[in-house]
Amino acid sequence: MSNDEARPEGHQVRWEYLTAPILSHVSQEILNNFGADGWELVQVVPGPNADSLVGYFKREARP
Template sequence: MTKWEYFVAPILSHVAQQILNNFGAEGWELVQLAPGPNPDNLVGYFKRPIAG
């Protein structure tokens, strides 16, 4: 059975693509993108399998 770890991070709208690509390069898969506390921020929810 696959075990997962999760990560929640703020995403600045004006550099969202770069931030998401950086997390993707580290093996994180974006699960959901939600509105943040202000219009310039989003919140990204990520997961990746735990190496074992």
């Protein structure tokens, strides 16, 4: 359900979260795959080594 769609009164959105490594040499492919699965990128932080990042994602939880 998108933010533009009406929600029943009293309905609270439930989110699920995911953290995943994002390797710099395939970052576009990784982000596109997560986006196709409904994940929204929230934040990117440095990873444990120089060529990686960690992405924090969220999407609306499925009922």
